[in-house]
Amino acid sequence: MLDASILKAMESVVGGGNILGARDIPARYFHDAAGWKSEPDAVVRPRNAEEAAGIVALAYENSIPVTPRGAGTGLYGGCVAASGGIVLCTERMNARPRFHKEDLYAEVEPGVVNGDFRKMAEAEGLFYPPDPASLGTCTIGGNIAECADGLRSHKYGTTRRYVLGLEVVTPEGRLLRMGARTVKSVAGYDITRLWVGSEGTLGFITSAVLRLLPLPQARTALAASFSDAGTALEAGAALVTDGLIPSMLEVMDAACRRAASAHIGKDIGEGALLFVEFEDMQSVCRESAERASRLLGDEYGAVVRGDISGAERARLLQGRRSVLPALWTLKPVVILEDLTVPRSKLKNMSAEIEKIAARNGIEIALFGHAGGGNIHPAFLGGAGDGDEMIRMRQAVAETAQACAEMDGSVSGMHGIGLDKAPYLKLEIGQSGYEVIKSLKASLDPRAIMNPGKLFYEERE
Amino acid sequence: MLDASILKAMESVVGGGNILGARDIPARYFHDAAGWKSEPDAVVRPRNAEEAAGIVALAYENSIPVTPRGAGTGLYGGCVAASGGIVLCTERMNARPRFHKEDLYAEVEPGVVNGDFRKMAEAEGLFYPPDPASLGTCTIGGNIAECADGLRSHKYGTTRRYVLGLEVVTPEGRLLRMGARTVKSVAGYDITRLWVGSEGTLGFITSAVLRLLPLPQARTALAASFSDAGTALEAGAALVTDGLIPSMLEVMDAACRRAASAHIGKDIGEGALLFVEFEDMQSVCRESAERASRLLGDEYGAVVRGDISGAERARLLQGRRSVLPALWTLKPVVILEDLTVPRSKLKNMSAEIEKIAARNGIEIALFGHAGGGNIHPAFLGGAGDGDEMIRMRQAVAETAQACAEMDGSVSGMHGIGLDKAPYLKLEIGQSGYEVIKSLKASLDPRAIMNPGKLFYEERE
Secondary structure, X not given: OOOHHHHHHHHHHHOHHHEEEHHHOXXXXXXXXXXXXXXXXXXXXOOXXXXXXXXHHHHHHOOOOEXXXXXXXXXXXXXXXXXXXXXXXXXXXXXXXXXXXXXXXEXXXXXXXXXXXXXXXXXXXXXXXXXXXXXXXXXXXXXXXXXXXXXXXXXXXXXXXXXEEXXXXXXXXXEEEEEOOOOOOOOOOOHHHHHOOOOOOOOEEEEEEEXXXXXXXXXXXXXXXXXXXXXXXXXXXXXXXXXXXXXXXXXXXXXXXXXXXXXXXXXXXXXXXXXXXXXXXXXXXHHHHHHHHHXXXXXXXXXXXXXXXXXXXXXXXXXXXXXXXXXXXXXXXXXXXXXXXXXXXXXXXXXXXXXXXXXXXXXXEEEEEOOOOEEEEEEEEOOOOHHHHHHHHHHHHHHHXXXXXXXXXXXXXXXXXXXXXXXXXXXXXXXXXXXHHHHHHHHOOOOOEOOOOOOOOOOO | OOOHHHHHHHHHHHOHHHEEEHHHOOHHHOEXXXXXXXXXXXXXXXXXXXXXXXXXXXXXXXXXXXXEEOXXXXXXXXXXXXXXXXXXXXXXXXXXXXXXXXXOEEEEOOOOEHHHHHHHHHHOOEEXXXXXXXXXXXXXXXXXXXXXXXXXHHHHOOHHHHEEEEEEEOOOOOEEXXXXXXXXXXXXXXXXXXXXXXXXXXXXXXXXXXXXXXXXXXXXXXXXXXXOHHHHHHHHHHXXXXXXXXXXXEEEOHHHHHHHHHHHOOOOOOOEEEEEEEEEOHXXXXXXXXXXXXXXXXXXXXXXXXOOOHHHHHHHHHHHHOHHHHHHHHXXXXXXXXXXXXXXXXXXXXXXXXXHHHHHOOEEEEEEEOOOOEEEEEEEEOXXXXXXXXXXXXXXXXXXXXXXXXXXXXXXXXXXXXXXXXXXXXXXXXXHHHHHHHHHHHHXXXXXXXXXXXXXXXXO
16 A cells, blocks of 8 residues: 555656546456456556656655556566555557658657557558557557567567667666767667667656557468478478568467457468568569579478458458467467477477477467567466466476477567566576666666566575 | 786797787888878787787787777777777788688688789689678787678678677687688677677777678679769669669769869769669669669769770779878868668668758868668868867767767777767667676776777766
């Protein structure tokens, strides 16, 4: 419980309607999209950077935990108030972005929805590549805090590539500007990229300078169907080795495809799917798609539908973006992993995951981004079976271990949060962990920013 | 002077021939390419990561300054032993890189020459974009420490985009691995990018995992000549606004062009030059070059030589890469700036530089990378004229100020080192400076790594 005098002080910063005390908090502020849940003492909704700084300064003085929150679309608990205190929301910080078309960048507030930003950029003839599956609701602030990514990272890179500069509220409640408005700048340490993906543990993002690209002139998509997901992943990796540069290389297994078809009420076909798209000049798209079709058909026995039309493309992408919600309606418990391996190991990794699932008697579905070497195995369970939950957790741990052994990463795009914290050291080692802990201590000496996330100390 | 017992301990780590004490040090270890000079107490040449770690551990125990050094091609004093102590060289750490062709990355030691690495990658059908002008001698370790860049950053980004993972010796002398072998990874803070561009102040790089691209299938180059450099810069920026994505957009003014012609003994033409190159599939290169030629000729009155041949292209690039050495032979004193502004401000910035030069009575020459908004004004002076040196330094300070006012960066690619340290706060502000100082203090508590560089405290 927050002291009434502190609530009153915060109220004087953001105004009465923008601070919700314990009993007035709508339940949507308690949890993230995967169901991680915790109740804050208050929810605060600043309107601008100065208000946000005022709130964090009060929290700092009183050592109150601050959990930054965007749209709550994260999956690993990053935005829930695991240690109480306040949830600091970006939802009122969503002014129209300022586009600098000649210089290919925009200034964007954290509460702007990714999909809205994309559409506004497109209207200016500009392109913002990072496109999480939740782009219709997720916000730019959360995207940056998690270094989010979407379907296009093989060609375009992840969010970190597009953040030229940031303004943040530091844990002491001061405004800090970093980075540049130019692609090239090496003045001092690259603290901009340190903040990107720091999951709200180093401060609260109030504004970003985001790099934009010219809109691609054309797109060509094709859909290749396989008997199994392992071959689809292997075939996707082969396109990259062949020198092609697809913008999307999306895979889903037959179970995901069925679930997505049912969920959106439209038929998106049978078997394991590899969805390939090229974005470039028309001639490049055509040449690339022809080469890809031949390679997938001739070498990997795929049934290929080339140059698919606008409506079919839209249906497949809608299906792809709906896989996770579809699995959620299918099964009471869905544990989604987010691992990355070097592309040449995708097939082995998917075989390993199947073995792990079989060994533990767990049903799995699998989808992923073959370009980035990123696969999402979803472990599916029934409700209320304690033994099954233990086996699911065991499968998760074995998957993290297998991933580390294949030079992979335990988190390709969803972050660490609460969920992956126990596995972080598997990847970065004790010495890497000590380095990030010392950075955290030096930048957030009272440990008020998003406590409990990312860092994890095993109990003795 | 180092204590004899310390020298002996270091000798037992790297072997007798690989530690050069005071009087045995060849002069080439004293200075960088721009003439910044300082004498170390010893030069140490480890063969591998373990030896480097052993040396740094001894330096840490005894609080001896350590200055990492690659090929010494830097321009701002980064590799000179400004505070004495040891220079730690990467020159023996140059084993053949290990290429992972399927996964598009290579493991590379710091002493490998950039140009050698490029050639080996090309032989595998792979492409490493960052290409500093000094690529024939500069090394990968120095490139990473400075976040170096070359002629291609508009299309491909700078060195930071290609560093997937690093192994470094920490200031305490321990080996630390960070990053991944995958394009996507968000496990913990992005400390890999924090080390990239940290100019040897956070540790000694012993190995890097570098991302590679497929080799571009074709190249098309054109050379456009203008009456003045300002128009060449403006025209270059216009190509980007028009949606074209050139891989090179290089500008030099008439003075640089004349100097380069004389230096390489080959005619590279008259007037201000804009060199434009596209790298892509053949059809894209052709389409793009035609559009660029029309735009440069019709809108900006350029005299364009389109689709220039292999020999002519090689001559122009050789000229471009020789500009700085050419200016060095032309004038006794050359102060080279390295500023970046948003592309739309390139023309204004070049006009401002001309005014600053005229106001201070200094001769200037100018070249740069229009794609990245990066211009290199070179202030040229005679020898031994104290008043002129004062006016040159005044021009440098005014240029940094003008750059900050145009939302620019005081260092686009060459780093801060000793030279730009007084101007760093102009760009990152006092609060940004305090953040990087606290990071430095937490990671290098005894301040032994490259002391005197990047950080600068004004005397009271």
